[in-house]
Amino acid sequence: MKPLPPGAVIGILGGGQLGRMLAGAAARLGFDVNIFCPGESPPAARVCARHFDADYDDKAALKAFAEACDVITYEFENIPVASVAHLVSLGAEVRPGAKSLDVSQDRLAEKQFLNAIGIETGRFEPVASIAELENALKALGGEGLLKTRREGYDGKGQARVKTGDDLAAAFAAIGEVPAILEALVPFEREISVVIARGADGKTTAFDPSMNDHSGGILKRSTAPCGLSEDVIANARKLAEKLAAETGHIGVLALELFVLKDGTLLANEMAPRVHNSGHWTPEACATGQFEQHIRAVAGWPLGPVTRHFNVEMENLLGEEALAPPESYPVGTILTLYGKREAKAGRKMGHVVRRTGPAGQT
Template sequence: MSPLPAGSVIGILGGGQLGRMIGSAAARLGFDVHIYAPDDSPPAARVAALHWQGTYDDRDTLRQFAESCDVITYEFENIPVETVEFLVSLGATVRPSAKSLETSQDRLTEKRFLNEIGIETGAYEAVDTVSDLETALEALGARGILKTRREGYDGKGQVRLKTRDDLAAAFDAIGAVPAILEAFVPFEREISVVIARDADGNMAAFDPSMNDHSGGILRTSIAPSGLSDTIIAKAVSMGETLARETGHIGVLALELFVLEDGTLLANEFAPRVHNSGHWTPEGCLTGQFEQHVRAVAGWPLGPVTRVFDVEMQNLLGEEALAPPESFGADAVVTLYGKRDAKPGRKMGHVVRRTGRA
């Protein structure tokens, strides 16, 4: 596909805040944006040229959407693989491909894939029954985190376990669905590599950020991470391997645990722009949303030089309703346009530049 000229249409599957920020970046580069989402007036649709409202198995509406777009991307990883495959069967260009999507949708498949391409993870066991859970917990040292294999995010669909816990109740709590038990990892810190790959295989990685989670939800990301150049280079190399082996086109994020001795273990990856990269538009010459648009549109990747030290903080629930001045004069606030400030819901984020890089 030749580079798309300004005025072309970029379609986005999904209508959440990531689609809203991708769409805004695309509009700034001169593209029109069409959103496909089943919801009525989702956040992304309200900054787009057109909103196609339909379910992800509505083939008639999907066909019309595909005919209106020059390239299609997606903003979250739970888009059905069948939807992407159908769009491709119509002749649509979808970036990233279904492989990135399919691999990341199932935690067991994801772990196995990462191991197969040489990226080490913590120990894990497949769990389909309570009996499996008992065996897995014993194998992993009497402690672990039980997670559904599919869906679940921001701490949902997971339970921390010890041997004396009620395992049947824990399995029921996640819906008694196929699951994975992950061993506890004694990490010193968590980081993520946000990296872009274009259709020619060129890659550009942002500085890894140090991430802090609470209740399974990302609260802050800080760049630089404070890690040595050696560890950073290894982390970026792991991200490059992942992008190359999936044939990914666009931005992806690889979350990593850093052990006290500097060992890196992969936690999971997201085949899309990522919450831990929300600082990049304010901290770098090119932000992750513009970079994703560039990659899927066939443009050269932009420079990812970090020009500021930054701290990004997620705004959850009613935190986003605070007066703008309360965030500080140096704060850049991004709100997602969500109408209900539910507890624990990501409503926006704030980025503070803490110094020159």
């Protein structure tokens, strides 16, 4: 595919905040954006040229969407793989492709894939019944995190369990669906590497951020992450390997646990722009949203030089209802246009520049 000219149309599967911010970046580069997402008025649909309001398995709507777009991407990993395959069968260019999507949708398959390409994870066991949960706990030392294999996010679909707990209740709490038990990893910190891979195979990686969670939800990301250059270089190599092995085009994120001795263990991947990279537009020469649009449009990737030290904080639920004047001078506020502030729901984020890059 030749690089898209300004005025071309980029389609986005999904209509949440990531799609909204991608649409803004695309518009700044001169592209029009079509959104495909069920729902009357999702956040991304209100800033795009055209909204296709249809279910992801609606083949007639997918055909119309494909005909209206020059290239198609996605903003979250639970788009049905079959829908992407159908778009490709119609001749649509979909970037990233189905492989990244397929690998990331099943926690068990994802960890098996990571291990197969030489990226270590913590220990894990598949769980499909209470009996298997009991055996998994024994294998992992009597304690672990029980997670659904599919669709859990932001702390949903998971429970911490140990030997002696009411395992039937824990399994029922996650819906009695196929699951995975992950060993508890004695990590010192968690980081994520947000990387972009272009259609030509070239990659650029943002500086890793250190991530802090609350209740299973990312609350804060800080750059720089405070690790040695050797550890950072190793983290980037792992992300580069993942991008290459999946044939990924666009931005992806690899979350990593950092052990006391600097060992890196992968937690999970996301085949898309990522919450832990929301600071990049305010701190780097090219932010993650522009970088993703550049990649899927076939443009050269932009430089990712970080000019500022930053802290990004998610605004959850009613935190986003604070009046803009309540934020300190220099705070950069982004709200997602969601119309209902549910508890724990990501409603926006703020970025604070804490000094020039290189300053400690």
